[in-house]
Amino acid sequence: MKALKLTLSLAVASLWYRRRTLSLVCLTLTLSVTLLLGIQYLRTEVRSAFTSTINGTDLIVGARSGQLNLLLYTVFHIGNATNNIRWSTYQDLKQDSRINWLIPISLGDSYKGFRVVATNDQFSQRFRYGDNQALELNEGAWFGDLFDVVLGAGVARQLDHQVGDRIVLSHGGGSTSFSNHDQLPFRVSGVLSATGTPVDQAVYISLEAMEAIHVGWQSGVAIPGRTLTGDQARAKDFTPDAITAVFVGLEQPIMTFRVQRELNQYQPEPLSAILPGVALSELWRIMGQFERALLGISVFVVLTSLVGLITVLMTLQAQRQREIAILRATGASPALIAGLYICESLALALTACGAAVLIGAGTIASLSSWILESYGIAISLRPLTDQEWLLLGAVPVAALIASLVPAIGTGRASRLRGF
Amino acid sequence: MRNKATQADTGDIPAVQTRGLSFTWPGQQQPMAFPDIDLNPGDHLFIHGPSGSGKSTLLNLLAGMILPGAGDIHLLGTRIDALRAGARDRFRADHIGVIFQQFNLVPYLSALANVTLPCRLSAQRLARTGNQAETQARQLLDQLAIPEDHWHRGVTRLSIGQQQRVAAARALIGAPGLILADEPTSALDTDNRDRFLDLLLKLAERSRSSVLFVSHDRSLAQHFHQQIALGESA
Numbered sequence: 001m002k003a004l005k006l007t008l009s010l011a012v013a014s015l016w017y018r019r020r021t022l023s024l025v026c027l028t029l030t031l032s033v034t035l036l037l038g039i040q041y042l043r044t045e046v047r048s049a050f051t052s053t054i055n056g057t058d059l060i061v062g063a064r065s066g067q068l069n070l071l072l073y074t075v076f077h078i079g080n081a082t083n084n085i086r087w088s089t090y091q092d093l094k095q096d097s098r099i100n101w102l103i104p105i106s107l108g109d110s111y112k113g114f115r116v117v118a119t120n121d122q123f124s125q126r127f128r129y130g131d132n133q134a135l136e137l138n139e140g141a142w143f144g145d146l147f148d149v150v151l152g153a154g155v156a157r158q159l160d161h162q163v164g165d166r167i168v169l170s171h172g173g174g175s176t177s178f179s180n181h182d183q184l185p186f187r188v189s190g191v192l193s194a195t196g197t198p199v200d201q202a203v204y205i206s207l208e209a210m211e212a213i214h215v216g217w218q219s220g221v222a223i224p225g226r227t228l229t230g231d232q233a234r235a236k237d238f239t240p241d242a243i244t245a246v247f248v249g250l251e252q253p254i255m256t257f258r259v260q261r262e263l264n265q266y267q268p269e270p271l272s273a274i275l276p277g278v279a280l281s282e283l284w285r286i287m288g289q290f291e292r293a294l295l296g297i298s299v300f301v302v303l304t305s306l307v308g309l310i311t312v313l314m315t316l317q318a319q320r321q322r323e324i325a326i327l328r329a330t331g332a333s334p335a336l337i338a339g340l341y342i343c344e345s346l347a348l349a350l351t352a353c354g355a356a357v358l359i360g361a362g363t364i365a366s367l368s369s370w371i372l373e374s375y376g377i378a379i380s381l382r383p384l385t386d387q388e389w390l391l392l393g394a395v396p397v398a399a400l401i402a403s404l405v406p407a408i409g410t411g412r413a414s415r416l417r418g419f
Numbered sequence: 420m421r422n423k424a425t426q427a428d429t430g431d432i433p434a435v436q437t438r439g440l441s442f443t444w445p446g447q448q449q450p451m452a453f454p455d456i457d458l459n460p461g462d463h464l465f466i467h468g469p470s471g472s473g474k475s476t477l478l479n480l481l482a483g484m485i486l487p488g489a490g491d492i493h494l495l496g497t498r499i500d501a502l503r504a505g506a507r508d509r510f511r512a513d514h515i516g517v518i519f520q521q522f523n524l525v526p527y528l529s530a531l532a533n534v535t536l537p538c539r540l541s542a543q544r545l546a547r548t549g550n551q552a553e554t555q556a557r558q559l560l561d562q563l564a565i566p567e568d569h570w571h572r573g574v575t576r577l578s579i580g581q582q583q584r585v586a587a588a589r590a591l592i593g594a595p596g597l598i599l600a601d602e603p604t605s606a607l608d609t610d611n612r613d614r615f616l617d618l619l620l621k622l623a624e625r626s627r628s629s630v631l632f633v634s635h636d637r638s639l640a641q642h643f644h645q646q647i648a649l650g651e652s653a
Contacts, residue, residue, distance in 0.1 A: 006539050010525075017527030017573075322522045329482065329519070330589070331512020331540045333505060 007239045007336055010327075011343035025312050026352050032305030033395055035132070040299040041360065043222035043291055045379045049130075050284060054276045056128035057103075058256050061085070061263055063094070064270035071279040074105065076198045077115040078278075081107060084242035086269060092248060098255050101126045103247040106210050106240060111169050114155045115202045118210035126249060129197045130225045130378065139163050141191030143206045146234050148189035154190040154200035154266070157373070163188050169213065171206075171220055179220060181213040196378025211238035232296055248273075249375055306394070310402035315344050317406040336400075336408030342400060349399035353392050354395075355395035357384075434460045434596055434629040435481065441491035442476055442534035454647050459497075460596065465643035471481040472650030474633040477598050481631065482515055483507035495596040500513055511543035516628070518589025518600040518619075523586035524574040531556055531570045534588045537595075544593025551596060552592065555581055559588035563618055580611040587619050594626035601633050618641055 015022060062070045063083035072078040090104055103126055106118035117123075123144050127135055140163035142150060149169075161167070165188045171179040186205065194200055212233040216226030228236070256275065261275035265376055284291075323339055330415050361381060362405060368379050384392070435458040443450040451473040458464050468474050472544055479485045480492060482519045483499045484507075492500045513519075516537065524533045525579055538545040538552035548555040560570055563584040564587065569577060574585060589596045600619070604612040616632075620642055632643065640646045 002539075002542075010528075013527045013532075323525055326519070326523060326525055328484070328508075329511070329517035330537050331508055331515075333508040336540075 003333075003336055004339070005401045006337040007343060010342050011347065013346060014340065015344055019187070021316070023349060024346055024401035025316070026355070028312070029395075030355040030359065032308065033352055033392070034300055036164035036301045036305060036391060037360050037384075037388060038363075039294055039301060040234050040391060041296065042296040042379070043180055045382075046293055046294075046377075047284065049196055049378050049382045050287070051277070051280050051334040052130045053280065054129055054130055056126075056249060057247045057276050057408075058250045058253055059248040059260055059263070059273045060270055060279075061248055061273045061277055064272050067272065067274040068283060070245065070272055070274050071276065072106065074247075075276065077107075077117075077202055084244055085246070085271060086242055087240050089266070089269060089271070090246060091351050092268075096259075098251055098259055099248055100251045101249040103127060104207060104243045106207055106242075107244045109169050109171055111149075111155070111203045111214075112151070112159060116169055116210075117202045117204060118205050118207045120207055123204065127199075127247070129195050129199065133195070134195040134311050135195070135199065137190045137195040140188070142190055143209075144189060144205065145187065145206075146212060147184060147186045148205070148209075148228060149186040149191060150204040151188055152188040152200040152202045152204070153192050153373070154310060155203055156188075158171070161188055161191070163190060163319075167203075169203075172418060173276065177348060179222065181222075181388055183222075184230055184233065185212050194372045194378075196372050197215045201296055207240050207243070208238040211240050212236070214250065233282070237240065244262040250283075258284070302379070306398040307346065309395070309398055311397065314406060317341060317403075333408075334357065338404070345403035346396055347398040349396040351397050357392070431545075432460075433493065433529060434458045434462065435464070435631070436493040438490055439482075440477075440480060440487050440492065442473075442480060442485065443488050444476070451476060453480075453490075453649065456647065458631070458645065459628060461627045461634065462623065462644040463623070463642070465640045466631060466645035467631045467635065467637055467640065468633075468649030469617075469635060475601060478631070478633060478651065479603050480578040481515060481597075482599055483511050505634075509541070512537065513543040514596045516592075516595045516598040518586045518590050518598065520593055520602045521579065521582070521606045523589075523603075524582055525575075526547075526575055526590055528574065528576065529571045530560065530565060530574050531586045533574055534559060534592055536592055537589060540571060541568070541593065544595065547593045550596055553591055556588065560585070560621065562622060563588050579606050579628060580608075580615065581637070583607060583611075584617055584618065587615065587622070591619075591622050591626060591628065597627055598623055598628050598630045600630060604634065604636070605641070612636075612639075619642055636640070 060070060060074050062074060063081060063085055065082040069082065071080060073081050090102065091103055093099055101121060101122055102276065103122045105123070107115060109116035121142065124135055129135075137150070138153065140150070142148075149167060155161070166185045167188060168185050169181045171181060186209070192199065212228060215228050215233070216223050248259075250259060260273040263271050327337060328334075363378060364381050368381065372378050435456050437453065437456045439455065440453040441450040442453075453473065455459055455508060455650070456464065466474055466477065474487075480487055481494065483502070486500055490500075490629070491498055494510070497512055504509060524530075525536065528536065535552040538548060545552055561567070565577075565581055565588075566582055569581065574582060576584065583606070589651040590600070598619075603619075604615055607615060616639060620630060632639070
């Protein structure tokens with residue numbers, strides 16, 4: 001007990017004496033641990049952000065195609081729909097008592113490379129992403145007028161649009177389109193809050209507006225004299241003939257597979273119904289290379305930092321032969337010297353780990369909203385996972401091992417060399 | 420001096436008694452042989468010899484840091500070469516003070532803390548200060564002419580002469596039976612050397628500690644009760 005107290009008090013004095021060198025060592029170590037935790041954190045967060053791109057939607061229904069294709073064009077706005085589904089099919093689904101809600105979407109147009117998604121009020125009310133989060137308007141309101149448009153956060157940020165701006169949509173996809181809906185400009189009525197999902201990268205109009213701007217168009221070209229003016233359009237009532245896809249929410253999620261099977265066998269037209277979660281994890285399996293690369297990087301970071309830690313500790317201890325000789329001559333046992341080394345290394349490692357966690361948490365807490373606003377990546381603070389605790393725990397363990405090498409060496413050397 | 424009569428006269432167990440000591444460093448062809456030593460408690464021994472004659476090896480053997488290849492070592496009645504490593508460490512803590520040539524002090528402890536260090540490692544040394552380690556340390560530092568404002572300072576700011584005197588105080592505290600000094604004056608100028616030696620021997624006599632003093636400077640031999648020379652015969 002007394003020896004432990006002496007060891008601790010010597011360790012404290014020794015650490016304090018070397019504080020300048022050690023603070024640099026500790027900083028290096030802290031940065032490696034922060035980097036390690038950061039990469040690990042990013043890895044899991046990107047994955048969870050990806051898998052929570054869409055939430056609460058039980059089925060996505062579109063024209064017959066593969067599930068990845070359907071997921072890509074409905075959720076990620078990548079690629080094109082194979083076909084549309086009839087409005088009557090949508091009406092049919094609406095009658096189904098097992099279905100709680102439907103979000104119809106209609107795609108095909110774009111605005112400066114961003115997809116135009118035509119939908120109805122169900123989108124703002126029912127769509128969920130992340131941890132069951134609803135869409136929120138950062139400013140403005142949802143569609144009031146026929147020619148109102150709501151911008152995703154990313155679109156508004158990149159094109160620097162505010163509520164009240166007038167914009168002209170283009171026919172078809174692509175960032176440069178030669179056929180624009182320039183007779184019928186839209187007014188920005190609202191801008192969505194950032195979600196960190198593809199929702200940020202699209203502009204939203206009503207289904208009716210989508211119909212209105214295509215009156216008098218044939219084969220992708222406006223026929224002069226057959227298009228409407230804004231006031232003519234506002235006077236008319238538009239019901240779409242077809243939509244691209246429907247997001248479906250069921251009354252009871254347990255019915256999902258049954259409804260999916262029935263929709264896949266829907267008689268009036270060929271449909272595909274997919275489970276977004278399943279499709280997302282299939283997609284992640286393809287994109288997961290990136291995650292594996294990050295995992296590889298973090299393994300190297302761990303190894304590098306641990307080797308660095310061992311090197312630093314051994315260098316420090318090599319400079320202490322004189323001091324150790326004095327302690328040994330005064331009667332300190334090799335165990336006490338080993339204890340001294342171990343205490344110091346552990347103190348260093350634990351300080352670095354603590355600082356790394358604080359720095360990491362502080363950075364994420366203070367920057368997460370800024371990262372979401374400026375980069376559209378949703379990273380939130382969460383407790384450490386078991387794996388991360390394990391990584392964190394490996395640092396003091398490595399420090400312990402690193403300190404044992406010279407500790408054992410001291411015992412042997414003093415038997416061989418004397419003082 | 421090497422006779423039983425002297426021992427009987429003082430009625431004490433000898434401070435140091437070695438017989439037929441030899442030691443071989445790894446890679447050495449010939450074992451180093453050392454002359455036998457008999458030293459009465461409180462007597463001082465001067466060990467002289469050129470570099471490489473095995474002076475430091477002898478001190479290491481006497482301190483129990485290394486074990487002899489042959490022969491035996493009795494210190495204050497204990498045969499230390501028969502002790503286990505841990506017991507030798509404890510024996511050293513309890514009964515031996517060591518002064519090196521230089522860099523004698525733990526750099527992160529104050530002068531006072533360096534002096535009291537043996538009392539923290541050995542309950543016996545603490546007990547022999549009357550459980551007043553700090554009081555005795557202050558007395559020793561005072562007697563060794565270390566100015567009081569230096570006591571709480573980092574020891575790296577002391578002069579070499581002061582550092583050696585602080586080391587002497589550390590060796591002397593708690594009145595160990597034996598003080599091993601490995602050329603402690605070689606880094607000092609003549610004035611400092613004589614002063615150091617005077618103080619060390621005077622204070623050692625007060626606590627009845629035997630000093631084993633290694634030096635290549637033969638002129639110091641006159642201060643000691645006994646002397647042996649290494650190298651020529653070994």
